Amino acid sequence: MTVSDKTEVLKLSEPPKNGPLYRKAALGALPLPLVSARKSSLPDRAVRVDGVRVDQDRLAAYCKATDLRFGDALPLTFPFILTFPVVMSLVVQRDFPFVAVGAVHAENLIERTRDISVAEPLDIHAHIENLREHPKGLLVDAISEISVGRELVWRQVTTFLHQQRTSLSGGPKSPPKPDEVPPPPLRTWRADQQSINQYAAASGDRNPIHVSALGAKAFGFPRPIAHGMWSAAKILGSVEGRVPGKATYAVKFGKPILLPSTVNVYADQVEGGWDLALRNPKKGYPHLTGTLR
Numbered sequence: 001m002t003v004s005d006k007t008e009v010l011k012l013s014e015p016p017k018n019g020p021l022y023r024k025a026a027l028g029a030l031p032l033p034l035v036s037a038r039k040s041s042l043p044d045r046a047v048r049v050d051g052v053r054v055d056q057d058r059l060a061a062y063c064k065a066t067d068l069r070f071g072d073a074l075p076l077t078f079p080f081i082l083t084f085p086v087v088m089s090l091v092v093q094r095d096f097p098f099v100a101v102g103a104v105h106a107e108n109l110i111e112r113t114r115d116i117s118v119a120e121p122l123d124i125h126a127h128i129e130n131l132r133e134h135p136k137g138l139l140v141d142a143i144s145e146i147s148v149g150r151e152l153v154w155r156q157v158t159t160f161l162h163q164q165r166t167s168l169s170g171g172p173k174s175p176p177k178p179d180e181v182p183p184p185p186l187r188t189w190r191a192d193q194q195s196i197n198q199y200a201a202a203s204g205d206r207n208p209i210h211v212s213a214l215g216a217k218a219f220g221f222p223r224p225i226a227h228g229m230w231s232a233a234k235i236l237g238s239v240e241g242r243v244p245g246k247a248t249y250a251v252k253f254g255k256p257i258l259l260p261s262t263v264n265v266y267a268d269q270v271e272g273g274w275d276l277a278l279r280n281p282k283k284g285y286p287h288l289t290g291t292l293r
Contacts, residue, residue, distance in 0.1 A: 007127075008045045015049055015124070016085045018204040024092045025100035042140070043095050046127040047086050054082075054118050061202035065195065066233040069240055073115040076249055077233040079122075079154050080110075081203040083144035086126045087158065090142070097131060098138055098162040102219060105228045106139070107159040108251050115245040116146070116153050123147045133166040180284035185264035186238060188281065191226050192260040199230040225256035231263075231288050235276050238267040239292065242274075251290035255280070263287055 054074065062078055063070040091100045116122075126144040133139075139161055146154040193211075200206045208215020209225055216224045232251045236243065257263060257278070266277040273293035279286050 006044055008043070010045065010047045010089070012047060012049045012086075012089075015052060015082060016089045018085050018088070018206065021085055021088045021092055022207065025088070040097060042097060042128055042131050043093065045090060045093070046125065047089055048123070048125050049086055050121075050123045052082060052122045052124055054078075054122070056118060058202060059118065061198070062233075065198040065202045066230065067237045068233060072118055073245075074118060075233065076110060076112060076236060076243055076247060077229060079116070079146055080108075080156065080158075080229050080233075081205070082122065083124055083126060083146070083156060084203075084205065086124050087128070087142040087144055090126065090128050091160070096128075097140075098164065102163065104161045104163065105158065105253060106161040107157075107253065108229065108232060109157040110247075110249045111155045112245070112247050112249075113151075113153050116148070120148045123149075133168045134161060135166070135168045135171060137161050137163040137166060137169075177285075179282075182264055182279045182281065182284040183266075185279075185281070186267050187265045189234070189263050189265055189278075190260065191231075191257050191263060193224060196224065196226055196230065196259060199227055203227070203229075205229075221256065221258070223258045225258055226261075228253045228256075228288070231257060231278055232290065235265060235267070235278060235288065235290065236292075238265060238276070239274050243292065247273075248293045249290065251276075251288055252286075253288055254286035257287050 059074070059078065060070050062081065063075065068075040088100065090096070091103070124144065124146055126142065128140050128142050130141040131138065139159060142158040142160065144156045144158070145152060196210055200211050205227060209219050209221060210227055211224060213224060262281055264279045264281045266279065268275045273291065276290040276292060277286055278288040
């Protein structure tokens with residue numbers, strides 16, 4: 001990660017805990033007296049945590065929750081749960097352009113240069129860039145990188161959408177796409193609350209929209225929804241054993257998976273890798289589309 005001489009670099013001894021981050025995010029959504037309005041630009045700030053060790057019990061729980069293989073090499077998506085609280089420590093700051101509560105995980109891109117061993121100490125660097133308008137709100141890219149010594153082994157771009165009015169809002173809306181009967185799937189999944197609770201415990205991501213009926217309704221969902229990165233990890237089980245050490249994995253999240261639900265799973269081999277998708281079994285709309293190369 002490249003930072004300028006003016007960048008404020010926060011050096012932490014360990015990744016933050018998710019619980020206090022969620023409490024800080026909730027407090028950040030409250031209007032406080034004598035606090036100026038949020039800035040319209042990103043603060044020049046980064047976070048660094050060196051020498052992070054993987055907890056093998058946590059890794060085993062993650063693999064059980066996502067049906068991925070537990071072994072010496074980390075699953076492609078596992079570092080996400082190590083970097084997520086580091087990224088969130090930037091988003092929950094009061095001078096961030098929008099509040100963390102209600103932000104949506106829209107897209108995710110992972111680039112890995114090689115397999116990462118469970119035993120390797122990991123240095124995590126994170127910053128946020130590319131604040132931009134979208135018809136539905138504001139987008140930002142959270143950049144997180146993991147190095148072993150001087151070697152960059154894993155990099156991620158997590159795109160968040162905060163829904164609000166912008167100068168691009170209010171334009172003509174595209175007509176809704178007609179429902180389509182989806183083709184026969186590779187298999188189907190049953191996404192239920194028990195599975196998501198397992199993932200929440202393993203990942204530390206106990207966001208109320210995933211684990212609480214009341215919390216989900218507070219943010220406009222009729223029922224709790226599955227974590228996007230749970231589905232992004234679990235679908236890799238369809239091609240496990242065929243994911244090379246050097247890989248690029250890009251996903252876009254569509255309509256959330258309401259719990260409980262059945263979803264269609266697709267994994268199509270193409271030149272250079274795989275096209276992956278999760279779709280509604282009746283109406284065909286996507287919950288996730290991804291490319292693994």
